[in-house]
Amino acid sequence: MSEYLIDRRDMDFTLFDYLGLEDLLELPRYQGYDRETFEIVMAQAQRFAAEKLAPTNEEADHQGCRLEDGKVYLPDSYGDLYKEFCEIGLFAPVHSPEHGGMGLPQALGMALAEMMLTAHPSFMFLPGLTVSAAHLIEAFGTDRDIELYLERMYTGQWTGTMCLTEPQAGSALGELTTTAKEVEGEDYYQIAGNKIFISAGDHQLTENIIHLVLARAEGDAEGIRGVSLFIVPKNRVDADGKVTGPNDVTITGIEEKMGIHASPTCAISFGDNGECQGWLVGERGRGINYMFQMMNEARLVTGLQGVAIGNSAYQAALAYAQERKQGPKVTDRSGEQTSVAIIEHPDVRRNLMTMKAYGEAIRAMLYNSAYLSDHALHNEDEAAKTKAQDMLDLLTPICKAFASDVGFKMTELAMQVLGGYGYIKEYGIEQQMRDVKIASIYEGTNGIQALDLLGRKMRQKGGALFMTWMQDTNEFLIPLAEDEFFGDMAKEVDKGKNVLGEAAFLFQSTGKKDPEYPLLHATPFLRMFGLVESARLLLEQAALARTKLQAIWEEHGVESDDQEARDELSERNDEVLYYENKIKTASFFIYQLLPEARAMLKSIQSEDRSALDIKF
Amino acid sequence: MKILTTVKRVTDPDMKVRIQPDQSGIVTEGVEYKMNSFDEYGVEEAITLKEAHGGEVVVVSIGPGAATKELRTAMAMGADRAILVETDADLDSDAVARVLAEVVGREEPDVIIMGKQAVDSDRSQTPQILGSYLNWPQATFAYKVEIEDGWAVVGREVDGGTATKRIKLPGIISADLRLNEPRYASLPGIMKAKRKPLETLTPDDLGVDIAPKVKVLNYEAPEERGAGEMVDDVDDLINRLKDEARVI
Ligand SMILES: Cc1cc2nc3c(=O)[nH]c(=O)nc-3n(C[C@H](O)[C@H](O)[C@H](O)COP(=O)(O)OP(=O)(O)OC[C@H]3O[C@@H](n4cnc5c(N)ncnc54)[C@H](O)[C@@H]3O)c2cc1C
Numbered sequence: 001m002s003e004y005l006i007d008r009r010d011m012d013f014t015l016f017d018y019l020g021l022e023d024l025l026e027l028p029r030y031q032g033y034d035r036e037t038f039e040i041v042m043a044q045a046q047r048f049a050a051e052k053l054a055p056t057n058e059e060a061d062h063q064g065c066r067l068e069d070g071k072v073y074l075p076d077s078y079g080d081l082y083k084e085f086c087e088i089g090l091f092a093p094v095h096s097p098e099h100g101g102m103g104l105p106q107a108l109g110m111a112l113a114e115m116m117l118t119a120h121p122s123f124m125f126l127p128g129l130t131v132s133a134a135h136l137i138e139a140f141g142t143d144r145d146i147e148l149y150l151e152r153m154y155t156g157q158w159t160g161t162m163c164l165t166e167p168q169a170g171s172a173l174g175e176l177t178t179t180a181k182e183v184e185g186e187d188y189y190q191i192a193g194n195k196i197f198i199s200a201g202d203h204q205l206t207e208n209i210i211h212l213v214l215a216r217a218e219g220d221a222e223g224i225r226g227v228s229l230f231i232v233p234k235n236r237v238d239a240d241g242k243v244t245g246p247n248d249v250t251i252t253g254i255e256e257k258m259g260i261h262a263s264p265t266c267a268i269s270f271g272d273n274g275e276c277q278g279w280l281v282g283e284r285g286r287g288i289n290y291m292f293q294m295m296n297e298a299r300l301v302t303g304l305q306g307v308a309i310g311n312s313a314y315q316a317a318l319a320y321a322q323e324r325k326q327g328p329k330v331t332d333r334s335g336e337q338t339s340v341a342i343i344e345h346p347d348v349r350r351n352l353m354t355m356k357a358y359g360e361a362i363r364a365m366l367y368n369s370a371y372l373s374d375h376a377l378h379n380e381d382e383a384a385k386t387k388a389q390d391m392l393d394l395l396t397p398i399c400k401a402f403a404s405d406v407g408f409k410m411t412e413l414a415m416q417v418l419g420g421y422g423y424i425k426e427y428g429i430e431q432q433m434r435d436v437k438i439a440s441i442y443e444g445t446n447g448i449q450a451l452d453l454l455g456r457k458m459r460q461k462g463g464a465l466f467m468t469w470m471q472d473t474n475e476f477l478i479p480l481a482e483d484e485f486f487g488d489m490a491k492e493v494d495k496g497k498n499v500l501g502e503a504a505f506l507f508q509s510t511g512k513k514d515p516e517y518p519l520l521h522a523t524p525f526l527r528m529f530g531l532v533e534s535a536r537l538l539l540e541q542a543a544l545a546r547t548k549l550q551a552i553w554e555e556h557g558v559e560s561d562d563q564e565a566r567d568e569l570s571e572r573n574d575e576v577l578y579y580e581n582k583i584k585t586a587s588f589f590i591y592q593l594l595p596e597a598r599a600m601l602k603s604i605q606s607e608d609r610s611a612l613d614i615k616f
Numbered sequence: 617m618k619i620l621t622t623v624k625r626v627t628d629p630d631m632k633v634r635i636q637p638d639q640s641g642i643v644t645e646g647v648e649y650k651m652n653s654f655d656e657y658g659v660e661e662a663i664t665l666k667e668a669h670g671g672e673v674v675v676v677s678i679g680p681g682a683a684t685k686e687l688r689t690a691m692a693m694g695a696d697r698a699i700l701v702e703t704d705a706d707l708d709s710d711a712v713a714r715v716l717a718e719v720v721g722r723e724e725p726d727v728i729i730m731g732k733q734a735v736d737s738d739r740s741q742t743p744q745i746l747g748s749y750l751n752w753p754q755a756t757f758a759y760k761v762e763i764e765d766g767w768a769v770v771g772r773e774v775d776g777g778t779a780t781k782r783i784k785l786p787g788i789i790s791a792d793l794r795l796n797e798p799r800y801a802s803l804p805g806i807m808k809a810k811r812k813p814l815e816t817l818t819p820d821d822l823g824v825d826i827a828p829k830v831k832v833l834n835y836e837a838p839e840e841r842g843a844g845e846m847v848d849d850v851d852d853l854i855n856r857l858k859d860e861a862r863v864i
Contacts (some may be wrong), residue, residue, distance in 0.1 A: 008648075036685050037806060040692060043650065044801050089803030102803045552645070572634045575646035 004054035005315035006118055007359075008046070009578055011111050014364050017548070018541050019371045024105045029378040038108055045090060045112045052081060053119035060122060060262035061431050065203075067254045072202035072264045081123065082205045086156035090116070092131045096138060099146070100154035101131075106370040106377070110304060114363070117308035121435045122262035126159055128301055129200045133160030133212045136294045137231065140282040145231060148241055149210055158206050162298075163195040163213040163232075163268065164291065171448050173288065174224035178215040178270065180278060191215055191232055191278040192271035194252070197442075201266025202234070202251045207243055209234040213270065213278060214287050221285070229287035230278035232270060248276040259434030295443060296392075299400040300369050302443045306407020307362045309436040313414035313429055314355035320418050320427065321348055342417070350592075351413045357589040358410055360582075361534035362403040364541060369399045387468065394457045394465040395533070401449035402530030404439035411436055450522035453529065458504060466504065473497050473536055486543060492590045493539055496532040499601045503528065506604060516612055521604050528597045535586075535594045542586035545579035552576055617671035617763070620725035621662040622716065623655040623690050625683040626736040639834035641706075651686040654731025656798040657791035661761055662729045663694035664796065669763060672696045674723055678715050680704050684814060691809035692801030698814040699723075701822065708830040711819075713745035718822035720750060725786065727768060732757050732790040743790040753783035759794040 015021045021038065024030050060075035067073075085091065094109035095101025104112075117124050134153035137145050152158045169175040178193025193215060195201075202209065211232040220226035235243045253267040270276045282290055321343035328337045329344045342348045372395070375388035411433035415422035422429040440446045458466050477497070480490035503525055507518035518525075550560060552575060558565040570576040627633065628648040636643055651659075662673045675695040677683045680702065687698035701715050720728065733740035747754035759778065760771030763785070772779050773792045783789075801809070819826045847853045857864045 009646075032810075034810075036688060037810060039685060040689050040801065040806050040809075041803060043689070044692075044803070044806070048800055084800075087802060088800045089805075093803065102807070104803075572637070572643055573645050574632075578646070 003316070003319070004050045004119055005312060005319065006046070006049075006115060007311060007315065009574075010360055010363060011114065013545075013578070013582075014360075014367050014541070015107060015111050018364065018544060019107055019367060021105065021107055021371075024107065024371075024374050027374065027378045028380060029103070030105055030374075033104070038104075041093070041104065041108070042111060042115075044088065045115050048085070048088060048090065049115045049119035052084060053116055053123060056081060057120040057122070057262075058428060058431065060120070061435075062261075064261040065254055065264040067251060070251050071204060072251055072254060072266060074203045074205065074264065075262050078123070078203075078205060078262075082126070082156070085123075085127070091127050091156040092134070092154040095131055095135060095154050096150075099138065100151035106373045107367055110300075110367050110370040113301065113304055114308045114311075114366075117305055118312040120262075121305060121309060122260045125199050125260070125263040126203075126205075127156065128298075129162055130156065130158075130160040132294055132298050132301075133162055133210060135297065136212055136229070136281070136290060137210075139293065140229075140290050141231070142279075145279065145281070148237065148239075149231070152208075152241060153210060156206070158208040158210055159200060159203070160210045160212065161198050161200050162291075162294075163198050163201075163211050165197045166194060167196055171445060173214060173227065174222075176214055176216065176227065178213065180215040180217045180228065180230055180280070182218065183277075186277075188277040188279050189215075189217065189230060190271060190274065191230060191276040192274065194267065194269050196267045197255065198266045198268050199263055199442075201254075201264060201268050203264065207235070208237065211249065211268070211270075212281070214291065215278070217280075217284050224288050225285055227287040228284045229281040229290050231281060232276060232278040236277065248273050259431070259437055296396050297373075299396055299443050299449075300366060300373075302439045303362070303369075303399040303401075303403035304366050305436060305439040306403040306405070306410075307359070307366050308407075309432050309439075310355070310403075310407030310410030311359040311363065313411040313432045314352070314359050316427055316429060316432075317355065317414035317417040317422075318343075318352055320421070321352060324418075324421075348417055351417050353585075353588050354593070355410045355413050357538070357585050357593060358406045358534070360541070360585055361538050361589060362406050364537040365395070365530075365533060366399055366403060368537065369395055390461070390465045390468060391472075393460060394453075394469055397449035397453040397457060398526060398530050398533060400443065401440065401446035401526055402534075404436070405446060405527070406530070407436045408433070408440060446526075447523060450526040451519065453526050454507065454518060454522045470497065470501060476536070476540060480539070480543065483543075485546065486539065489539055489542075489587060489590050492594060493532070493535045496535055496594050496597050499597050500528055500532050503601055503604050510607070514609075517607070517609065520609075520611055521600075524600045524603065528600050531594055531597045535590050538586040538589050542583045545582040549576065549579045549583075552579075617665065617669045617727070618723065618725045619662045619665055619671060619673045620720065620723055620728045621655075621658050621673060621675050621690070621695065622728070622730045623659060623675055623677045623683075623686045624652040624731070624734045624736075625649050625677065625679045625686045626652045626734055629653070629735045633837075635835045635837050639836065641835060649682070649685075651689055652731050652734045652736070654733055654735065654791055654793065655686075656731075657793060657795045658729045658731045659690045659693055659695060660796045660798040661758075661789075661791055663799070665727075665729075665761070665763060666694070671726075674699065674725065676701070676716065676719055678703065678707060678712055678819075687814060688806070688809045689801055691812045691814075692806040693799055694805070695812075697812055700814065700816045701819060702816050703819055703826065705826055706828075707826050708828045709739050709741040709745055710829050711824070711826040712742050713749055715819055715822060715824050715826065716742070716746050717749040718824055719817075720746075727763070727785050728752075728788045729761075730788065730790050732792050743788050747788050750786075750788075752787050754788040754790070755781045755783050756790040757792040758789050759792050761789055761795070 056077040063075040065074055092101035093104045093112050094106050097103035130153050137149050153160050166176050180189040180191050213230045213232045214227050216226050217228050234249050236245050236247045238244050248271050250269045250272050251266050252269045255265040324342045325339040326342050329340045372388045372392040376392050379385040415429045477490045477494045480486050511518045628650050634643040666673050673695040675690040676699045677687050678701040730743045755770035757773040758770045759773050762769045766785050768783050770781050
């Protein structure tokens with residue numbers, strides 16, 4: 001069985017040193033917490049992930065889910081696991097403490113989620129979807145809804161789902177055909193229609209499941225503007241939350257699929273007998289707005305799946321490469337041809353370094369996004385709050401799509417490092433690759449994310465979001481460009497930033513004449529942005545690492561230009577080693593990976609339309 | 617019933633330990649700390665006993681200010697209050713026992729439950745030394761504990777098997793790893809623990825001279841273990857265990 005491996009050092013550095021998690025204690029919402037509490041919470045989550053989640057992941061994947069007599073059964077291990085997971089209070093760590101959540105910072109929640117997603121990606125769908133659904137109810141539901149559902153969902157007593165997709169309505173949700181009919185004299189609607197691909201759509205772990213269903217109320221407009229959101233419980237409940245009987249919700253099938261076998265993907269039929277009751281959330285016709293508000297949160301978690309699974313594949317590959325002996329070192333002139341660990345081979349090192357650099361970059365990106373949401377939600381200074389929300393809006397599609405694509409790429413590189421042993425099941429890499437792929441498809445495909453970035457976020461507030469990002473990046477890079485040590489790297493990142501600006505400018509001018517042309521490049525543009533943002537984050541981290549290093553050298557009386565003394569210190573001091581590696585990681589990213597952005601600009605500047613002109 | 621239990625903040629046993637170049641100690645930069653795992657069994661047992669018999673669990677640690685983290689963790693698991701005897705010194709087992717004896721004098725618990733040893737120094741002495749200072753009965757290496765009518769019936773792990781011992785309380789029990797499965801500190805428990813009382817004392821406050829009686833000359837890393845060897849078959853294995861290793 002594969003081992004549970006996480007890079008706790010990098011998680012801690014990113015959270016506490018780079019982002020400054022403790023600064024959040026100044027926000028009124030988080031007063032009363034302290035670092036010690038955060039550390040204890042992390043220790044418990046890590047222990048639970050290592051001792052309970054990770055050991056059942058592989059077997060759960062093997063066993064999968066099954067549908068029998070209209071009921072979905074999850075892997076055998078889920079019963080105890082679910083109960084314990086709820087008991088230790090990990091169900092809704094960042095959500096409202098007034099309603100059963102733990103009220104911890106979003107940034108900390110990211111680290112907790114990374115620990116658990118690494119250990120058992122399929123299992124985490126259950127709490128993930130439930131808190132998303134509950135959060136929607138909290139934001140837009142009535143007092144009755146909140147009273148009835150919220151605490152039960154934030155504590156895992158009931159679970160939840162998000163029912164958007166229909167056979168003919170995937171990315172284009174406006175095409176959906178599920179209907180809602182007002183019932184005279186009642187506060188509910190009658191729901192009828194078929195949903196597919198619904199994660200956590202059914203199971204026997206809890207007494208009830210609360211579906212949030214997109215449907216069109218009778219008489220409302222065609223298309224997206226006529227779509228409303230409804231709360232549809234699997235079982236009807238009375239005012240005290242006591243289950244009174246079924247609500248005409250039928251599971252008609254579950255999908256066979258590539259990965260996340262231990263998360264059921266269900267086809268659900270609502271109202272086969274005309275008796276399915278659903279309660280409208282908020283106003284009619286605003287379902288998509290509500291959903292999107294919530295989906296931003298879910299998109300970040302989806303990006304985090306890339307971070308968690310990608311990094312865990314890297315950790316496995318790293319451990320393997322240090323053990324596996326194959327072939328002599330290329331510089332070995334002894335004639336003995338002694339096999340060395342494959343980590344000695346330059347090609348393997350490049351693969352490992354690529355994973356490390358990507359992995360740390362997307363971790364920083366996702367943790368940063370959560371840190372931004374902490375400020376966007378709870379900062380009382382209006383300007384700071386707005387700015388955080390703006391940056392979060394801009395970066396969310398990048399966090400989702402770039403990180404999920406990179407996460408998948410990391411599993412592929414990891415498999416390459418293991419060779420045949422990666423392709424077979426033994427080391428768990430093939431499961432990681434299968435499990436992470438979904439992240440680029442659901443919660444809005446990565447193609448849709450690219451459209452969101454290019455078509456909406458780049459234009460939002462007349463382009464002000466992007467301008468603010470450019471300005472912040474300049475403010476960081478300009479002084480650093482003068483730095484003796486980081487000057488060259490800063491200049492490279494600055495070029496990357498300008499490349500983005502040029503592409504955006506070009507889209508603006510060509511887009512008017514040829515609106516399809518920018519869209520042809522939406523996905524590369526998102527990737528460019530991801531690369532530049534990654535480089536920026538890694539360089540910031542490297543600069544901080546250098547400051548930390550200088551303090552340690554000083555303490556040990558080591559001159560910063562005395563390479564021998566520095567090496568000797570890093571031999572026996574893991575802190576020094578970590579910081580020195582952080583700087584090398586930034587350097588690798590900036591010189592080896594970032595140049596891809598320039599190549600993409602070249603392809604954008606080509607004005608080549610062949611993909612649009614070709615007759616397939 | 618009043619139960620006193622002890623926790624030590626130790627270096628994470630999963631980390632690679634490095635010795636200072638001058639051999640005066642281990643490198644502590646970048647080292648993670650956690651609760652001694654045998655103490656986790658002790659804390660769990662203390663809480664289980666309280667749940668069964670009622671009373672109070674007091675958790676004590678002797679160590680640096682940062683050991684409040686281990687104390688809070690124990691309170692998050694369910695201990696009621698904590699005492700930190702704060703010192704940055706590395707105490708020998710005898711000094712630890714004398715500090716604890718003073719704490720016991722103040723607290724007058726009915727039973728003391730400790731880990732059988734700390735996983736950093738692996739000395740396995742403190743419960744026994746404390747027993748002699750207090751002149752209390754002790755039952756070490758417990759895998760099972762039952763309390764009835766002022767007596768503790770303790771199943772113990774001993775060489776070659778198990779043994780049962782009955783001790784009159786107040787007494788000292790040291791926990792072995794099969795005693796129980798330590799619970800998780802729940803997130804609500806962690807929040808609650810922030811409000812539980814934590815008293816900080818110093819060895820001076822308790823009138824204990826912690827000057828070490830054991831002198832540490834130097835630290836040395838154990839020899840690296842050589843690579844394993846594959847033997848051809850069972851017969852070969854048995855022969856070599858007989859002739860080379862001389863263990864059978
Ligand atoms: C395992 C799994 C779990 C899921 N869980 C849920 C769930 O819990 N709830 C739920 O409601 N749904 C769920 N889904 C559905 C998922 O969200 C959809 O599959 C996704 O939204 C894409 O829709 P589609 O599959 O119909 O693809 P399509 O929309 O048909 O897209 C196919 C391709 O066309 C591209 N495309 C589509 N429209 C455009 C456009 N306008 N411009 C450019 N490119 C476009 C897409 O990017 C994609 O590459 C799940 C799916 C899976 C596989």
